[in-house]
Amino acid sequence: MIAFFRKLWPFVHPYRARLLIGLVCGALFGVTNGMLIGAVRAVFELVFNHKLTLHAKLENAPAWAHPLSHRLAAVVPDITAPADNDVLGWVLIVSIIPGIMIFRNTMSYCSAYLTNWAAMHAVTDIRIKLFGHLQNLSLGFFNKTTTGDMIGRITSDTQVLYMIVGSSLAAMVTAPLTILAIVGYQFAVQPTLTLVSIIVFPVCVVPIIIYGRKVRKSARAVQGHNAELTNLMQESFTGTRVIKAYNLEATVTEQFRITTKKTVGQMMRVIRANEIPSQFTEFFAALGIALVFLYILHLPPDHRPGTDDCMAFILGIVIIYPAVKQITRLHNQILQARAASERVFELLAMKNSVPEPVEPKMLHADKADIVIEKLDFDYGDKPVLQNINLTIKAGQLVALVGSTGSGKTTLANLLLRFYDPTRGSIKIGGVDLREVSSRDLRNQIAVVAQENILFNDTIRRNIELGRLGATDAEIEAAAKHAHATEFIARKPGGFDCVIGEKGVTLSGGQRQRLAIARAVLRNAPILVLDEATSALDTESERAVQTALDELMKDRTTICIAHRLSTILHADVIVVLKEGRIVEQGTHAELSTRGGVYQKLYDLQFHSKS
Numbered sequence: 001m002i003a004f005f006r007k008l009w010p011f012v013h014p015y016r017a018r019l020l021i022g023l024v025c026g027a028l029f030g031v032t033n034g035m036l037i038g039a040v041r042a043v044f045e046l047v048f049n050h051k052l053t054l055h056a057k058l059e060n061a062p063a064w065a066h067p068l069s070h071r072l073a074a075v076v077p078d079i080t081a082p083a084d085n086d087v088l089g090w091v092l093i094v095s096i097i098p099g100i101m102i103f104r105n106t107m108s109y110c111s112a113y114l115t116n117w118a119a120m121h122a123v124t125d126i127r128i129k130l131f132g133h134l135q136n137l138s139l140g141f142f143n144k145t146t147t148g149d150m151i152g153r154i155t156s157d158t159q160v161l162y163m164i165v166g167s168s169l170a171a172m173v174t175a176p177l178t179i180l181a182i183v184g185y186q187f188a189v190q191p192t193l194t195l196v197s198i199i200v201f202p203v204c205v206v207p208i209i210i211y212g213r214k215v216r217k218s219a220r221a222v223q224g225h226n227a228e229l230t231n232l233m234q235e236s237f238t239g240t241r242v243i244k245a246y247n248l249e250a251t252v253t254e255q256f257r258i259t260t261k262k263t264v265g266q267m268m269r270v271i272r273a274n275e276i277p278s279q280f281t282e283f284f285a286a287l288g289i290a291l292v293f294l295y296i297l298h299l300p301p302d303h304r305p306g307t308d309d310c311m312a313f314i315l316g317i318v319i320i321y322p323a324v325k326q327i328t329r330l331h332n333q334i335l336q337a338r339a340a341s342e343r344v345f346e347l348l349a350m351k352n353s354v355p356e357p358v359e360p361k362m363l364h365a366d367k368a369d370i371v372i373e374k375l376d377f378d379y380g381d382k383p384v385l386q387n388i389n390l391t392i393k394a395g396q397l398v399a400l401v402g403s404t405g406s407g408k409t410t411l412a413n414l415l416l417r418f419y420d421p422t423r424g425s426i427k428i429g430g431v432d433l434r435e436v437s438s439r440d441l442r443n444q445i446a447v448v449a450q451e452n453i454l455f456n457d458t459i460r461r462n463i464e465l466g467r468l469g470a471t472d473a474e475i476e477a478a479a480k481h482a483h484a485t486e487f488i489a490r491k492p493g494g495f496d497c498v499i500g501e502k503g504v505t506l507s508g509g510q511r512q513r514l515a516i517a518r519a520v521l522r523n524a525p526i527l528v529l530d531e532a533t534s535a536l537d538t539e540s541e542r543a544v545q546t547a548l549d550e551l552m553k554d555r556t557t558i559c560i561a562h563r564l565s566t567i568l569h570a571d572v573i574v575v576l577k578e579g580r581i582v583e584q585g586t587h588a589e590l591s592t593r594g595g596v597y598q599k600l601y602d603l604q605f606h607s608k609s
């Protein structure tokens, strides 16, 4: 519990002043509840008995309280009611109750507003931190986590935290103080009756404990199922085309039905744990009132308390028990918040498997050789790359070829330091990639990836992501370079056309050309082209290839291609097979060697002719 608040505290700390004022207002609200009972009782007595016999009450206090009651009697006046014709006097007396009510409710509002304000800001900070943290985690983490789980942690889990800081924290102050103020007041006036009425209090704890036990586990399960649901929705909404093409609508709906139903049991358990104890509490409140009546009946008539006492008593119980109910809920809310916070802080504590160096070295990729030495890599199970030794001279065009799954994209990923090699190293200009900041490294590499990700924004913005802050003229020049201007001009709004989620309104080739334009704009010394022209028709490919050839000048380029026609002129062709380099050389050397490359080449060129 303390650990939970300790983790939360750094986020609440900047807003502590308002939170504190909110809690003080909540405390005043609690105390005012006691004053309200006192006021009702006093007005009742003045109206019916025409005299507030405060001193008599104090005289009657139990012997142990005499030092206090006598001192109070010395300072508090024994109030007498005004004369019957003194309208103003009566109005003033009767307006005590609405007056206290205004103060009480102003305090209640301030408390709710300020604590929620602090909670909202603290939780927003947690969300921002969580999102930023996720952005900085390595690709390895994203391979293992689902989108739904991450969205769930950022949205619904933090929402539960908001609930605890916003309302539960305030209730933690107001509810006990309300109880204390009222019980304290009643106790001062009628100690025995008070004891009788609260004798059932401790029993309220039993259902809280019984039902609270499972809440944390269920709350965690509910959050987990919600993540599963988000995931399912995310996948089905983004995969609509496949779902429709393969008539999977019913299957997906059924899957959704099963996942949704799974949460019902757990959710009902949380609801039961919230509701049953509070219903019991109300029953115990009624039992308390019944006990008071029984006790009064048992007293001799001349010792029975007056109606004013009884009324104040019942009013007190009516106000106390919602506060008790709030405390019973509080227990469950804290358990739920703990479950949510575990998920949030678990993610925040997740370490980046590609750690940033403490003192990063400067990287100068321009005119620098790339040296890969004795490199091994796996994604966690079987080896994907083994004993890779490769030197790429500055300005060279190196082509990576090999059958699908041979590890070409993986090698490019390692160059971008999406992962670290399990053994061996990659050095650029003699500096190990692990010694430079990944920001510095990636700033010096332009990538056209195998799967081009575009965002639901304008064409202009999508290209601009290559180099933020580029001018319109630069963006347009990059688009021209990538042979994209023609199709952009045909789009409504041209460069300002919004291209839909993942660029859904564009053709595969158009998407690829935007990705190339993005890489052109980046103007980095190292260029990685992973099947950059695979989606283009032969004519466009030739045109884009010419543009790319121009772009490759004076840059170190790593080009991955299945279509060998695009890499015939490469300085070095590296052939990968099952994660190993099996051949290396120029096209002229390899095409007559009788190895893997020649086989690939013959297959492609002879089947064409």
Ligand SMILES: Nc1ncnc2c1ncn2[C@@H]1O[C@H](COP(=O)(O)OP(=O)(O)OP(=O)(O)O)[C@@H](O)[C@H]1O
Pocket (backbone or CB within 6 Å): 143, 379, 384, 402, 403, 404, 405, 406, 407, 408, 409, 410, 411, 450
């Ligand atoms: N994120 C990942 N987690 C686990 N294994 C992966 C991951 N990405 C790729 N692999 C595996 O690593 C191997 C190499 O994959 P890689 O993407 O590098 O192949 P490739 O040579 O680029 O193939 P292609 O020509 O089809 O693009 C494959 O066997 C693949 O299943």
Ligand SMILES: [Mg+2]
Pocket (backbone or CB within 6 Å): 408, 409, 410, 450, 530
């Ligand atoms: Mg690949």
